[in-house]
Amino acid sequence: MAYGQTGTGKTYTLARLGEEDTAARGIMVRAMEDVLADVLLETDSVSVSYLQLYMETIQDLLNPTNDNISIVEDPKSGDVSLPGATLVEIRDQQSFVELLRLGELHRFAANTKLNTESSRSHAILMVHIKRSIKGRDSALSSENCSNSHMVKMLKPPIVRKGKLLVVDLAGSERIDKSGSEGHILEEAKSINMSLSALGKFINSQAENSGHVPFRDSKLTRLLCDSFGGTARSSLVITIGPSPRHRGETTSTIMFGQRAMQVENVLKLKEEFDYKSLSRRQNSQLDKLIVEHERQQKAFEDEIERLTIGEQSQISDAKRNYADALESSQVSAVEEVADLKEILQKESLLRKNAEEEVNNLKNLVALWKTSEESKNSEILKLRKMLKEEVSQKEKLEGEIAILQSQLLQLSSHADEVNGEKASIAKLFDQVGLHKILSLLEAGDADVQIHALKDVANLAAEEANQDKIVEAGGLTSLLMLLRTSEDEAIHRVAAGAIANLAMNETNQELIMTQGGISLLSMTATNAEDPQTLRMVAGAIANLCGNDKLQTKLRGEGGIKALLGMVRCRHPDVLAQVARGVANFAKCESRASSQGTKKERSLLIEDGALPWIVQNANNEASPIRRHIELALCHLAQLEVNTKDMISGGALWELVRISQDCSREDIRTLAHRTLISSPIFVAEMRRLRINY
Numbered sequence: 215m216a217y218g219q220t221g222t223g224k225t226y227t228l229a230r231l232g233e234e235d236t237a238a239r240g241i242m243v244r245a246m247e248d249v250l251a252d253v254l255l256e257t258d259s260v261s262v263s264y265l266q267l268y269m270e271t272i273q274d275l276l277n278p279t280n281d282n283i284s285i286v287e288d289p290k291s292g293d294v295s296l297p298g299a300t301l302v303e304i305r306d307q308q309s310f311v312e313l314l315r316l317g318e319l320h321r322f323a324a325n326t327k328l329n330t331e332s333s334r335s336h337a338i339l340m341v342h343i344k345r346s347i348k349g350r351d352s353a354l355s356s357e358n359c360s361n362s363h364m365v366k367m368l369k370p371p372i373v374r375k376g377k378l379l380v381v382d383l384a385g386s387e388r389i390d391k392s393g394s395e396g397h398i399l400e401e402a403k404s405i406n407m408s409l410s411a412l413g414k415f416i417n418s419q420a421e422n423s424g425h426v427p428f429r430d431s432k433l434t435r436l437l438c439d440s441f442g443g444t445a446r447s448s449l450v451i452t453i454g455p456s457p458r459h460r461g462e463t464t465s466t467i468m469f470g471q472r473a474m475q476v477e478n479v480l481k482l483k484e485e486f487d488y489k490s491l492s493r494r495q496n497s498q499l500d501k502l503i504v505e506h507e508r509q510q511k512a513f514e515d516e517i518e519r520l521t522i523g524e525q526s527q528i529s530d531a532k533r534n535y536a537d538a539l540e541s542s543q544v545s546a547v548e549e550v551a552d553l554k555e556i557l558q559k560e561s562l563l564r565k566n567a568e569e570e571v572n573n574l575k576n577l578v579a580l581w582k583t584s585e586e587s588k589n590s591e592i593l594k595l596r597k598m599l600k601e602e603v604s605q606k607e608k609l610e611g612e613i614a615i616l617q618s619q620l621l622q623l624s625s626h627a628d629e630v631n632g633e634k635a636s637i638a639k640l641f642d643q644v645g646l647h648k649i650l651s652l653l654e655a656g657d658a659d660v661q662i663h664a665l666k667d668v669a670n671l672a673a674e675e676a677n678q679d680k681i682v683e684a685g686g687l688t689s690l691l692m693l694l695r696t697s698e699d700e701a702i703h704r705v706a707a708g709a710i711a712n713l714a715m716n717e718t719n720q721e722l723i724m725t726q727g728g729i730s731l732l733s734m735t736a737t738n739a740e741d742p743q744t745l746r747m748v749a750g751a752i753a754n755l756c757g758n759d760k761l762q763t764k765l766r767g768e769g770g771i772k773a774l775l776g777m778v779r780c781r782h783p784d785v786l787a788q789v790a791r792g793v794a795n796f797a798k799c800e801s802r803a804s805s806q807g808t809k810k811e812r813s814l815l816i817e818d819g820a821l822p823w824i825v826q827n828a829n830n831e832a833s834p835i836r837r838h839i840e841l842a843l844c845h846l847a848q849l850e851v852n853t854k855d856m857i858s859g860g861a862l863w864e865l866v867r868i869s870q871d872c873s874r875e876d877i878r879t880l881a882h883r884t885l886i887s888s889p890i891f892v893a894e895m896r897r898l899r900i901n902y
């Protein structure tokens with residue numbers, strides 16, 4: 215606030231704009247520069263009113279038509295405000311300077327109207343500064359919408375306020391000195407009155423008196439919250455250096471001295487910013503509404519989605535239930551049918567079981583009735599058994615005596631070696647049945663002696679039928695089958711060979727499996743005499759026209775030919791005899807027209823051995839083989855094999871060199887009767 219005599223530089227000090235020279239800037243411009251330098255656009259606001267107080271009337275320098283602005287005092291805080299004054303928000307220094315220029319222009323126009331260069335009014339620049347205090351109400355900016363945050367939002371933000379008054383007081387001068395009168399006088403009185411009231415106001419504050427008379431003028435009413443108290447106050451006093459203004463100067467200095475005694479206690483002014491709170495709450499509410507609508511929409515979508523899913527599941531469950539119900543009904547029907555079938559089977563089984571039980575009951579009854587008769591029969595049988603046992607003991611005694619006699623006779627028979635009279639005597643004395651029964655004796659010596667006797671008996675044709683009828687053949691074959699003694703095999707085979715001379719016996723031997731047993735014995739035997747007996751038996755069988763196929767089929771031919779492994783001439787002679795017998799039968803069958811196939815001997819691979827032994831040194835062998843070749847040559851189907859096997863040369867030799875004339879003739883006749891042999895001999899240039 216500038217106080218001083220008219221024309222001493224108050225306006226110069228406060229209101230100069232200093233546009234051309236920054237050093238000439240007044241306090242108003244400099245103060246605004248300081249304010250704007252600290253302003254934060256986000257939180258702070260700076261707004262300005264520019265007024266003048268003239269004749270106790272407050273006029274708006276920013277809007278001259280607004281010329282009677284009333285003062286409002288807050289009874290609680292004591293704050294003074296001018297709600298009717300134009301309030302312009304300042305963003306930068308330039309706009310403020312423009313505003314000051316506009317205000318000065320209006321003030322200058324008023325002074326001109328009054329025909330004075332002097333300022334006859336108090337010019338008042340009011341700068342309002344507000345700053346929102348952050349941090350204390352940070353919750354208000356939260357985007358969250360929880361209840362706890364909502365509670366915090368009810369607490370309004372704080373706004374810190376400041377007010378700067380720059381007052382260019384009208385000049386103080388003594389009325390008498392200025393010599394004014396009329397309106398000027400009234401004007402001067404008004405100025406003096408207000409300055410006087412200001413002086414009293416300052417005095418009372420300087421003296422710290424309980425009563426501060428600020429209602430005496432509008433100037434003090436305007437300044438009551440800005441000078442002293444909680445405000446910081448600065449007073450510029452201006453004086454005129456001329457001695458003639460000594461009194462004014464003294465008065466001005468004394469005014470200043472009093473003002474210096476005013477004490478002030480600075481206090482921050484803060485208040486709740488309910489407007490900001492309301493704006494923020496509205497904004498927050500809008501966001502909450504949007505969020506709520508979004509969540510509502512999401513909830514409805516989720517409900518719809520779940521409903522669709524549930525409906526799908528319900529329809530699936532219904533369908534599955536229907537399927538399950540249908541399949542369970544089908545399976546139930548099938549199960550009932552199965553159970554019925556099982557029940558029928560069980561009923562049938564039960565019925566059968568009941569019948570079985572009845573049958574068993576009947577059998578038990580029968581058994582009980584027949585038990586007594588059986589018991590008596592058992593007693594009878596036991597009695598018979600007892601008699602049989604005593605009879606058996608008696609017979610065993612007889613057998614022992616006979617065995618003794620037999621041994622004596624047998625040794626005697628061996629001594630006379632083949633005397634038929636002795637054998638016949640034996641036959642008559644002992645009896646065939648008893649001799650055959652000794653074949654089963656446990657004593658090996660008795661057994662072999664009995665066997666030799668049977669073999670000797672079988673050598674005579676008269677005895678053969680009797681031996682067979684008495685079961686001798688069966689016993690002999692049994693010995694081949696069961697005995698492991700080769701001597702027994704040899705004698706038994708000899709006996710069988712003797713019996714095999716008879717055509718009827720030959721068939722019996724075959725029927726009772728004799729071929730297999732003889733073949734088995736031939737395979738296992740090593741002794742040439744055993745082989746000779748076996749070969750002799752088979753050779754006899756080979757002479758039976760009816761048994762050709764069966765003999766060969768049961769392995770008889772192979773067994774016969776297999777025995778040539780033993781090179782003993784007696785064995786080979788029997789083999790050759792068998793081959794000749796077999797070939798003779800085939801030849802006979804061929805001439806009768808019952809055989810047309812190739813010889814079974816050739817089939818079984820006998821030809822090479824026959825050709826090889828056709829000129830054997832041993833005459834029995836050679837003779838049988840020569841006969842065999844002649845018989846084989848009788849079959850036209852054998853000729854090719856015989857030619858390729860070298861038999862033709864042997865036949866030619868036989869027909870020319872054989873010692874027996876009948877064989878020579880047979881060979882010759884055979885050769886010339888075969889066109890194939892004739893053609894081959896011609897091809898080979900054999901001069902025949």
Ligand SMILES: Nc1ncnc2c1ncn2[C@@H]1O[C@H](COP(=O)(O)OP(=O)(O)OP(=O)(O)O)[C@@H](O)[C@H]1O
Pocket residue numbers: 218219220221222223224225226227331332333334383384385386452
């Ligand atoms: N320090 C100064 N240097 C130069 N000139 C000055 C100085 N102070 C004031 N003046 C000049 O004196 C004249 C009057 O000054 P100014 O108008 O500021 O006085 P005032 O105290 O405001 O007068 P009033 O009370 O009548 O309005 C002006 O022309 C001004 O330029």
